[in-house]
Amino acid sequence: MPLTFLLLAAFTAAILSLSFSNLKTLIMDIRAARSHDESQKVLADVQRQISTLGGEVLILVHTGPGIIPAYADQARSYAVKLQNLLGSFPNLHITVKPVSEYTGGQAFQTRRTFYLGNVYGGLLPKAFVDDVLQDAPVTWIGHNLWQLPSDALLPLGISAVQNLPLPTSFDRVEYRNHAFKRPGRLDISEVKLSDKASVRVHAWAHDHQGRRLPYVAQLKRLWYFADIPLEEPGETDRYLVLADLLGDMLGQKRSCVPRALVRMEDIQPNESAAVLRRAIGLLEREHIPFSATVIPEFRAPGRRVSWESRPELLAELRRMQRLGARIFQHGYTHQYEVQANPKGISGYDYEFWDARTDAPLSGLTASAARERLELGKTILQDLGIRPVGWVTPHYAAPAELYEVFAQAYPIAYERRTYRTGSVTFEQFFPYPVRDVLGTYILPENMDQVETPASLQHMLEVARANRALQCPWVSFFFHPYQLSPDYQGEHKVTERQFTAFMRQLSQLGFRFVDPFKSASDTSP
Ligand SMILES: [Zn+2]
Incomplete structure (x- = not known):
């Protein structure tokens, strides 16, 4: 519609209901909206206000040959959720790839590499295991740390890793003096710490019998999450803990x-x-x-x-x-x-x-x-x-x-819906992010x-x-x-x-x- 027509329409509306000064504001509003x-x-x-972080991030998932398609789609959905949360940090270059395609030394070239262990017993390339044990900046989320040789884990401060039989009795995570509760039970692994002095436990999983296990542990540059917080994120659960610690893991600690x-x-x-x-x-x-x-x-x-x-x-x-x-x-x-x-x-x-x-x-x-x-x-x-x-x-x-x-x-x-193959999921964000579609999303x-x-x-x-x-x-x-x-x-x-x-x-x-x-x- 041409602007003259708009002005005419606006003028007609205005003489019916508005004073002259309101009319002037109205015309200015229309010009502003159009210009x-x-x-x-x-x-x-917003972008001018945000500082530059930058760097490479690698997300390793169990997709590719030999993986049941439903598990691969689930792995991709976790990767999308993680990418979206990482979209809160500026200028990261994020690559998602099958862990089977990992080549030696890659993790050392990243600001951080995230491994998503959703396939129990999923194969891990020796090159990746070696780099983890060499203290590459890796965040290990979920299963399979037990596949690493226990004598090699000792220098990192872990004496044993054990899966707990399901259903576990663990249903809440203590982090920064708050209990992040979950309606369901956590499917977690137990890491036994050998050297408590060198390991920093950021969050503990608790059950109702008074037992607690490390939920987020920092072992030198390796960060470990005892389950996958990206699975069915809840408004008050450990998904928030992962979201909050991303800055610490990337080397851009935030306080707001x-x-x-x-x-x-x-x-x-x-x-x-x-x-x-x-x-x-x-x-x-x-x-x-x-x-x-x-x-x-x-x-x-x-x-x-x-x-x-x-x-x-x-x-x-x-x-x-x-x-x-x-x-x-x-x-x-x-x-x-x-x-x-x-x-x-x-x-x-x-x-x-x-x-x-x-x-x-x-x-x-x-x-x-x-x-x-x-x-x-x-x-x-x-x-x-x-x-x-x-x-x-x-x-x-x-x-x-x-x-x-x-x-x-x-x-x-808003909260947004995404799809990875057969998996459709909704995600909410605890802070503004730029999502995988490139949209800047305000949290709800x-x-x-x-x-x-x-x-x-x-x-x-x-x-x-x-x-x-x-x-x-x-x-x-x-x-x-x-x-x-x-x-x-x-x-x-x-x-x-x-x-x-x-x-x-x-x-x-x-x-x-x-x-x-x-x-x-x-x-
Ligand atoms: Zn509505």
């Missing part, structure tokens, strides 16, 4: 001010202006920077509502942006065509996933998905709204479509405010993250939940909500703008 892609600009700002992010979800043209105004007012009063996901167009069976048709509401959306809220595009209609998916209502329905068959939507090709995204983006930009990134409706889409989203938006704020690691009871779980997640060296917590809520007129099952009173946010502050978390705090870390 650059906000997402690229914000990302460039604990940061909190909050996001208003599903802001759409059918929203009540009063409800949105109230939610914005609450965060404003508490001086809390926030983000919002915005749906460009509302649909329901037989109904269509545009932002232009709701001037009072639109004014609130624009006010939010002027206050500094970061806006994320949240689909196009947050439902799919005329299908009931499951109800046909924006915000409730899925847009990129079939809710009824729990499978990709038939007919939704990559180009159709791209078109939906672009239609929505244009609507927002024409309103003078500058989306800085993307949030997938219900976090649900086939892995392939994330490539489409990644091309359109270099920034996202506490989930959403569901009920007053969910706030207790979220505080549990906050306490687990608070124990880390560079803690982030991030959650979202829906403005209607706080409305005095709403009495449904997701009701949370303003008082409960404010108390929750204050509890996060008391834990030491500071609410921040997600892009202004990237440099707020001391190496």
